[in-house]
Amino acid sequence: MKRLGNQLFFTGPTMIFFSIALLIPFVYGFYLTLMKMATPVSPMEYAGVENYLRAIRDNKFWDSMWLTIKYVGATIVLVNVTGFALAYLVTSGLRKQNFFRTAFFTPNLIGGLVLGYIWQFIFVRSLPTLGEKLGVELFRLGWLGDANLAFWALVIVTVWQSAGYMMIIFIAGLISIPRDVIEASTIDGANSWQRLTRMTIPLMVPAFVITVFLSLKNAFMVYDLNFALTGGGPYDSTKMVSMHVVQKAFIENNYGVGQAEAIILFVIVAVVTGVQVYYSKKMEVSG
Amino acid sequence: MADRRNAFIIITYSLLIAALFIFLFPFLLLIVNSFKDNGQILENPFSLPTSLSIGHFVDVIEKMNFLVTFKNSVLITVVSVVLISLFSAMAAYYMVRVATRFNKTFFAILVASMIIPFQSIMIPLIYIYGAQLKMIEMAPIPLLIALYVGFGSAFSVFIYHGFIKSIPLELEEASLIDGCTRKQTFFKVVMPMLMPTSVTIAILNVLWIWNDYLLPSLVLTKEHYYTMPIKMKVFNGTYMNNWELLIPAILMTVLPVLIAYLFGQRYIIRGVMQGAIK
Numbered sequence: 001m002k003r004l005g006n007q008l009f010f011t012g013p014t015m016i017f018f019s020i021a022l023l024i025p026f027v028y029g030f031y032l033t034l035m036k037m038a039t040p041v042s043p044m045e046y047a048g049v050e051n052y053l054r055a056i057r058d059n060k061f062w063d064s065m066w067l068t069i070k071y072v073g074a075t076i077v078l079v080n081v082t083g084f085a086l087a088y089l090v091t092s093g094l095r096k097q098n099f100f101r102t103a104f105f106t107p108n109l110i111g112g113l114v115l116g117y118i119w120q121f122i123f124v125r126s127l128p129t130l131g132e133k134l135g136v137e138l139f140r141l142g143w144l145g146d147a148n149l150a151f152w153a154l155v156i157v158t159v160w161q162s163a164g165y166m167m168i169i170f171i172a173g174l175i176s177i178p179r180d181v182i183e184a185s186t187i188d189g190a191n192s193w194q195r196l197t198r199m200t201i202p203l204m205v206p207a208f209v210i211t212v213f214l215s216l217k218n219a220f221m222v223y224d225l226n227f228a229l230t231g232g233g234p235y236d237s238t239k240m241v242s243m244h245v246v247q248k249a250f251i252e253n254n255y256g257v258g259q260a261e262a263i264i265l266f267v268i269v270a271v272v273t274g275v276q277v278y279y280s281k282k283m284e285v286s287g
Numbered sequence: 288m289a290d291r292r293n294a295f296i297i298i299t300y301s302l303l304i305a306a307l308f309i310f311l312f313p314f315l316l317l318i319v320n321s322f323k324d325n326g327q328i329l330e331n332p333f334s335l336p337t338s339l340s341i342g343h344f345v346d347v348i349e350k351m352n353f354l355v356t357f358k359n360s361v362l363i364t365v366v367s368v369v370l371i372s373l374f375s376a377m378a379a380y381y382m383v384r385v386a387t388r389f390n391k392t393f394f395a396i397l398v399a400s401m402i403i404p405f406q407s408i409m410i411p412l413i414y415i416y417g418a419q420l421k422m423i424e425m426a427p428i429p430l431l432i433a434l435y436v437g438f439g440s441a442f443s444v445f446i447y448h449g450f451i452k453s454i455p456l457e458l459e460e461a462s463l464i465d466g467c468t469r470k471q472t473f474f475k476v477v478m479p480m481l482m483p484t485s486v487t488i489a490i491l492n493v494l495w496i497w498n499d500y501l502l503p504s505l506v507l508t509k510e511h512y513y514t515m516p517i518k519m520k521v522f523n524g525t526y527m528n529n530w531e532l533l534i535p536a537i538l539m540t541v542l543p544v545l546i547a548y549l550f551g552q553r554y555i556i557r558g559v560m561q562g563a564i565k
Contacts, residue, residue, distance in 0.1 A: 003385075006381065006385075006469050006470070007381065007385070007389075009377075009470065010377045010378060010380065010381035010469075010473070011377070011378045011381050011382065011390070011393065013370075013374040013377070013378070013436075014374045014375060014377070014378035014397075014440045014444060015378075015393070017370075017374065017433055017436040017437040017440060018397065018400075018437050018440050018441070019437070020433055020434070020437050021408075021412075021433065021434045021435075021436070021437020021438050022400055022403065022408060022437055022438065022441075023396075023400075024411075024415065025408040025411035025412045025415060026400075026403060026407070026408050026411070028411045028414075028415060029407060029408055029410065029411040032410065032411055032414065039418075041418050086306060089299055089302055089303050089306070090303070092295075092299055094296065094299060094300065094303075100303050100306075100307065101556060102552045102556065103307055103310055103311060104306065104307075104310050105552075105555070105556060105559075106310065106311070106314070106545070106548065107310065108494065109494065109498075109541070109544040109545060109548050110498065110541050110544070111497070111498025111499065111500060111516055112498070112500065113498070113500040113516045113519060113520060114498070114516065114519055114537055114540050114541055117519065117523055117533065117537055118313050118317065118537055119313070121316070121317075121320075121332075121530065121533075121534065121537075122313060122316065125328070125329070125332050125530065126316060126332040126333070129331060129332055129333070130333070160309070160310070160313075164310070165559065168556060168559045168560050169559070169560070171560065172560045217402070217404075220404060221404045221405060221406065223406075223500075223501050224500045224501060224516075227500075228520070228523075241406075242404075242406050245406050245409075245410075246406070246409075246501070249409075249410050249413075250413075250505075255410055255414065258410055259407075259410045259411070262404075262406045262407040262409070262410060263407055265404055265406055265407060266403060266404055266406075266407040269402060269404050270402050273402050274402075
């Protein structure tokens, strides 16, 4: 009896709020996909798998999904490489290291929405002026008006923001590598490049598991930055899957299909992150 | 050898300074242009302002209804973060110390839930709490806080769980033998020891909740409830391309966090580091 009281006292609040925010909507979300429903107030009727069929036949959904996968691929590589390079530089034992760490982390304090507006000013107003003055053609183009360049603008801003966060995680990994391991390899005649690629990076696999997982999840779910920087334009060419789902449900008033597409997104994210964590854990053991 | 060492130092510093420029340049651009009018901004965004007039800031504070918006953001963030920390610490403590099958299962569900993308619960959320229960209409701020507490709990319980496992049992046993109940033991003995972890968790949650846009944009439909990001979005829509107002507004939106960072940067960096290791 006392035990039940304690159980409710300690875990009750978390159970309640977790159920309200996540558990109930998540389970209910599956039920909603089986219903024909336009808006939340329109009457529902059973529709079977029709919403899923319509989601599968929705070309725009798959376009946005494909674009998201390209964005995921590009950002994972660039965020991690940049983050690792920064971490490597700020742990090399120079003075003022902490100042640099603090500075590189700063972009993480800004939310995706405001980030998008800041960089809009850079891409729309500042770079073209700079290009004009310096005669650099690449800067003079309006990046956000070109489908291909707008995509890379999103990637660049993401790297600018997230690299500092990953840097911190890499720093934690780098300073936990025992000094004598590195020293031993130096005595054995390894040069600094060999030390980096044969010793340091393999020992950093646990840190990479976390950073790749985080960048993967963030990239799949990107919305705020996409919305504020390009708004999906020009002509929907940079509309990623989150934005597609939001518009499907709340602007096109198609809740059922939107939710079916959201569930497909969940399955893809779950499978990809599951595979990633499984394989990198395996590398951790053998590497 | 000394030459090589010097060359290494010079190269490293050059790279660091180049990177520093790239990371801080957007902030400099914002500050410089916040004092200029449209003519000067359009002519050359890189020129220095001719005067340090704060006229546009005053204008923006008024037009954004800054004080109300700021107060909303502070209220929502502070209440959510305090509740997340308290409830998650309690739950994690009990799950570690009383590891019944139920508690183990609940913990596993919490951890697994971290891969659920927000997008796949967003539509049912609006359906249940908006259309059915009318909470978006009647009590949007309590609803938003409740949702944040729920969304934040999985990650926070996970971090507390990892830390509490490493606390030796002896201290608590002493207190339990002295006749304290489990509740007293938790609040008097365990909670103070969790302080550093609580700081970490609070920081990570503040960054997320303060900057969040999508969820509040769905829940807060009336203007006097708006948080800073939503207000910024509306402001951007109203004053499209009117950079002499937009830039001070952007700066005002990020300034509170930047100031907090200036004072607490040691804790923030350490917090992120600890959050990652666990």
